Amino acid sequence: xxxxxxxRIALILGxxxxxxxxxxxxxxxxLFLPALLIMMSIKFVMVVSYFxxxxxxxxxxxxxxxAGLILAIGxxxxxxxxxxxFLN
Amino acid sequence: xxxxERPASNVALPFVDAPVTASSTFGVLKRPVAAxxxxxxxxxxxxxKIGIMxxxxxxxxxxxxxxxxxxxxxxxxxxxxxxxxADVYNQMFTMxxxxxxxxxxxxxxxAFANYFIPLQIGARDVAFPxxxxxGLWALISGGIFVNLAWFLGGAADxxxxxxxxxxxxxxxxxxGVDFWALxxxxxxxxxxxxxxxxxxxxxxxxxxxxxxxxxxIFSWMALIVQFLLLFAVPVxxxxxxxxxxxxxxxxxxxxxxxxxxxxxxxxxxxxxGHPEVYILVLPSFGIVSEVLPVFSRKPLFGYPFVVxxxxxxxxxxxxxxxxxxxxxxxxxxxxxxxxxxxxxIAVPTGVKIVNWTLTLWGGKLWFTTAMKFSIxxxxxxxxxxxxxxxxxxxxxxxxxxxxxxxxAHFHYVLFGGAVLGLFSGFYYWWPKVFGKMLSxxxxxxxxxxxxxxxxxxxxxxxxxxxxxxPRRMYxxxxxxxxxxFFNLGFWNLISSIGAFVIxxxxxxxxxxxxxxxxxxxxxxxxxxxxxxxEWLTTNPPKEHNFDVIPTVHHLDEFFHRKYKEDENGxxxxxKSAEDIMAEQERNADAHIHxxxxxxxxxxxxxxxxxxxxxxxxxxxxxxxxxIIILFGxxxxxxxxxxxxxxxxxxxxxxxxxxxxxxxxx
Amino acid sequence: xxxxxxxNAHGSSSGISNIKLGMWLFLGSECLLFGxxxxxxxxxxxxxxxxxxxxxxxxxxxxSVSSFVLLMSSLTxxxxxxxxxxxxxxxxxxxxxVTALLGATFVGGQVYEFTAFKSEGLGFGTSLFSxxxxxxxGFHGVHVTVGIIMxxxxxxxxxxxxxxxxxxxxxEMIGLxxxxxxxxxxxxxxxxxxxPV
Numbered sequence: 001x002x003x004x005x006x007x008r009i010a011l012i013l014g015x016x017x018x019x020x021x022x023x024x025x026x027x028x029x030x031l032f033l034p035a036l037l038i039m040m041s042i043k044f045v046m047v048v049s050y051f052x053x054x055x056x057x058x059x060x061x062x063x064x065x066x067a068g069l070i071l072a073i074g075x076x077x078x079x080x081x082x083x084x085x086f087l088n
Numbered sequence: 089x090x091x092x093e094r095p096a097s098n099v100a101l102p103f104v105d106a107p108v109t110a111s112s113t114f115g116v117l118k119r120p121v122a123a124x125x126x127x128x129x130x131x132x133x134x135x136x137k138i139g140i141m142x143x144x145x146x147x148x149x150x151x152x153x154x155x156x157x158x159x160x161x162x163x164x165x166x167x168x169x170x171x172x173x174a175d176v177y178n179q180m181f182t183m184x185x186x187x188x189x190x191x192x193x194x195x196x197x198x199a200f201a202n203y204f205i206p207l208q209i210g211a212r213d214v215a216f217p218x219x220x221x222x223g224l225w226a227l228i229s230g231g232i233f234v235n236l237a238w239f240l241g242g243a244a245d246x247x248x249x250x251x252x253x254x255x256x257x258x259x260x261x262x263x264g265v266d267f268w269a270l271x272x273x274x275x276x277x278x279x280x281x282x283x284x285x286x287x288x289x290x291x292x293x294x295x296x297x298x299x300x301x302x303x304x305i306f307s308w309m310a311l312i313v314q315f316l317l318l319f320a321v322p323v324x325x326x327x328x329x330x331x332x333x334x335x336x337x338x339x340x341x342x343x344x345x346x347x348x349x350x351x352x353x354x355x356x357x358x359x360x361g362h363p364e365v366y367i368l369v370l371p372s373f374g375i376v377s378e379v380l381p382v383f384s385r386k387p388l389f390g391y392p393f394v395v396x397x398x399x400x401x402x403x404x405x406x407x408x409x410x411x412x413x414x415x416x417x418x419x420x421x422x423x424x425x426x427x428x429x430x431x432x433i434a435v436p437t438g439v440k441i442v443n444w445t446l447t448l449w450g451g452k453l454w455f456t457t458a459m460k461f462s463i464x465x466x467x468x469x470x471x472x473x474x475x476x477x478x479x480x481x482x483x484x485x486x487x488x489x490x491x492x493x494x495x496a497h498f499h500y501v502l503f504g505g506a507v508l509g510l511f512s513g514f515y516y517w518w519p520k521v522f523g524k525m526l527s528x529x530x531x532x533x534x535x536x537x538x539x540x541x542x543x544x545x546x547x548x549x550x551x552x553x554x555x556x557x558p559r560r561m562y563x564x565x566x567x568x569x570x571x572x573f574f575n576l577g578f579w580n581l582i583s584s585i586g587a588f589v590i591x592x593x594x595x596x597x598x599x600x601x602x603x604x605x606x607x608x609x610x611x612x613x614x615x616x617x618x619x620x621x622e623w624l625t626t627n628p629p630k631e632h633n634f635d636v637i638p639t640v641h642h643l644d645e646f647f648h649r650k651y652k653e654d655e656n657g658x659x660x661x662x663k664s665a666e667d668i669m670a671e672q673e674r675n676a677d678a679h680i681h682x683x684x685x686x687x688x689x690x691x692x693x694x695x696x697x698x699x700x701x702x703x704x705x706x707x708x709x710x711x712x713x714x715i716i717i718l719f720g721x722x723x724x725x726x727x728x729x730x731x732x733x734x735x736x737x738x739x740x741x742x743x744x745x746x747x748x749x750x751x752x753x
Numbered sequence: 754x755x756x757x758x759x760x761n762a763h764g765s766s767s768g769i770s771n772i773k774l775g776m777w778l779f780l781g782s783e784c785l786l787f788g789x790x791x792x793x794x795x796x797x798x799x800x801x802x803x804x805x806x807x808x809x810x811x812x813x814x815x816x817s818v819s820s821f822v823l824l825m826s827s828l829t830x831x832x833x834x835x836x837x838x839x840x841x842x843x844x845x846x847x848x849x850x851v852t853a854l855l856g857a858t859f860v861g862g863q864v865y866e867f868t869a870f871k872s873e874g875l876g877f878g879t880s881l882f883s884x885x886x887x888x889x890x891g892f893h894g895v896h897v898t899v900g901i902i903m904x905x906x907x908x909x910x911x912x913x914x915x916x917x918x919x920x921x922x923x924x925e926m927i928g929l930x931x932x933x934x935x936x937x938x939x940x941x942x943x944x945x946x947x948x949p950v
């Protein structure tokens with residue numbers, strides 16, 4: 001990937017961050033939570049895929065990293081669910 | 089690059105590397121070059137020496153943990169025991185479990201994994217040899233650190249699961265829990281680095297032709313264990329940090345008066361703790377899966393099933409942790425979910441037992457000591473597995489929680505599973521590692537004493553538990569012990585006698601080791617007519633493992649080099665191990681370069697307990713420890729993983745080598 | 754005389770780099786570390802028995818700026834990796850220094866934030882919220898600090914190195930670590946700061 005490409009990615013990331021911060025000032029109603037989580041996920045995946053080259057690299061790296069990530073989300077969500085965290 | 093500190097082998101080496109001078113690296117300390125003596129062990133990065141040192145460390149802690157167990161059983165042998173008071177008893181059972189789990193079974197499994205993974209996959213060392221040495225020294229630091237508390241006011245006393253809020257300063261005012269938390273933190277670093285190292289080794293350094301489905305089964309099980317460690321250790325790291333911050337820096341994580349949920353600790357502990365159970369037992373499953381085929385003269389029945397059931401255990405093992413918490417008021421939905429997952433995990437475990445049994449079926453069985461231990465594992469682990477299934481039934485489990493029934497269950501799976509498997513491995517691989525045969529005669533006694541002793545010790549605990557004797561109580565009284573067959577006094581006494589029978593068995597093992605070292609017979613090249621790649625080298629293995637990196641064509645490669653199928657489909661032995669070895673030596677690689685020894689792993693590992701001690705007693709000391717760690721990290725990073733060509737006399741060919749500095753490795 | 758495969762004990766059967774695979778495994782493992790800390794915070798964020806609540810202390814505009822700074826440090830880091838791959842030691846050094854400075858700005862902002870919170874009555878042991886907040890963001894801050902130390906050490910090593918670009922792989926590894934620390938902050942910024950209790 002070229003340096004210009006990296007800068008473009010960074011600009012998109014900066015733009016999404018600005019959108020995220022805008023939710024603090026503008027009322028998005030019921031869209032607020034899903035919108036924030038989606039924007040967070042997009043930023044996360046963009047950095048991992050492009051800045052960390054995971055998209056272009058050996059699949060083994062992706063497997064190792066996402067295994068940890070998915071496992072973490074799985075077990076911790078389950079643990080939080082037993083505390084009825086998602087019910088309120 | 090080149091062998092620096094390894095003594096020259098007595099056979100004429102097929103390669104000649106230049107003698108080595110101390111290196112002038114960026115680092116402050118020169119490279120260690122001792123060829124013999126203690127320095128050749130302390131600064132080594134050889135996976136085989138590190139494996140042996142892991143084993144010695146683990147065996148030492150096995151004896152320590154065993155003595156703790158004997159004291160516990162002495163106390164409980166008769167009503168109103170006077171051997172230990174309540175406080176010391178609490179420390180004793182806490183440290184017994186901590187020692188056996190973290191300082192015996194895990195390091196012993198690490199010893200086997202370190203020693204045999206590179207040999208079984210046809211590699212000359214692990215991927216990061218210095219990291220390997222660091223793991224060993226961090227483990228030793230952590231083990232000593234946990235036990236230091238015995239001499240500094242009292243050891244940890246909250247049980248190995250250290251439930252909050254019982255682990256807080258109010259209920260546990262000594263520094264025992266602090267030492268426990270920080271010591272395990274250090275041992276956890278060792279496990280994590282070891283896991284990364286061995287996973288990379290297996291995925292990246294297999295011999296040509298050895299695809300994953302041709303890999304020896306022990307390496308497979310060890311690989312799964314490393315993945316479990318990789319993902320489970322950080323969870324306990326979090327829990328231990330929360331505990332340390334609460335006890336030493338005034339945080340409130342488990343402080344109920346501040347609104348905390350003590351169940352948070354239980355979740356974090358068991359999210360780690362249940363995979364940990366499989367971390368303990370899967371290496372032994374791997375060992376048994378190597379031993380049974382060799383002594384049945386048959387290939388392992390259903391190799392792919394054993395592999396995938398191991399992977400399935402590793403995977404499902406992440407979804408069952410809350411069955412340790414059925415009595416904690418999780419709520420019906422959670423209990424139902426975790427009940428079902430717990431029943432599910434019995435399936436892949438059962439698959440393994442079927443495979444082992446069918447490996448024996450129709451085989452020409454050879455009842456060596458290793459084989460006896462393996463067969464005992466199948467039987468006794470199954471007993472423990474079945475009582476485990478009764479725990480998956482939540483109402484039944486609620487009755488059994490915190491009784492001796494639980495103690496019976498997990499000793500059947502851990503002693504009957506993990507420990508017997510490790511002993512099977514000792515007898516099977518002793519000739520490989522030390523070049524001498526352990527005495528089969530003493531071994532037979534060793535086996536029967538341990539097998540009978542464990543049933544005497546842990547069998548009665550089923551009865552004690554179902555009769556309602558609670559765990560972790562330092563005395564029981566005659567008044568409430570019941571009558572007749574179910575009299576607690578009788579079964580407690582039997583259990584205590586059993587513990588000493590086990591101890592006698594272990595003592596015989598140690599006697600066997602000494603006896604073998606002094607006058608044991610020299611091991612033949614292939615004493616068991618074995619099947620896997622680690623036997624494709626001398627006993628003990630050469631420093632560089634293999635003269636030629638083997639090209640692998642089969643599962644059970646070594647067997648297939650010895651045997652060929654005749655026209656009737658029967659396997660006929662065409663070559664002896666000696667023929668194959670001679671062939672290897674004839675074709676030996678001209679130049680073999682091994683990673684160079686280093687001081688830095690030791691420096692880094694030494695910084696950890698200093699920092700931890702400082703966290704408990706004085707912040708400046710902790711900062712000093714941090715500086716040692718930083719210093720160690722810099723020295724490590726600046727030192728090339730292999731010495732530069734110019735460090736050798738005369739300098740070796742540098743055409744294809746740029747002297748790259750490798751920061752980690 | 755002999756090829757790289759039998760040249761040392763580090764031959765690779767999959768053709769990928771040992772150290773890179775090790776790094777990714779480490780990062781996979783770190784997911785469970787930060788996952789645990791974040792979950793602890795999520796469980797405890799609303800539990801304020803005394804002292805200020807999250808919405809009383811959080812300064813969203815300030816944290817937005819420092820989040821942006823850390824995000825941009827990922828860009829400069831990737832430029833450093835890219836320069837190193839082109840064997841451009843001067844460019845590498847420049848971008849490494851800029852990355853370290855941006856990282857230091859972020860850590861400085863965190864120190865300022867902690868000091869301000871402390872003066873508003875939010876001590877480490879004040880409430881479950883404060884304990885879990887300081888632990889989570891403190892762990893992240895330590896990770897950034899370790900990253901800065903590695904970046905500065907790398908700058909020093911490049912100055913002494915004989916061959917341009919010879920540290921490219923090590924720099925790439927530091928880059929992976931640095932980006933990981935950044936993505937953790939992406940999650941923290943949203944879950945901890947932007948989503949109110």
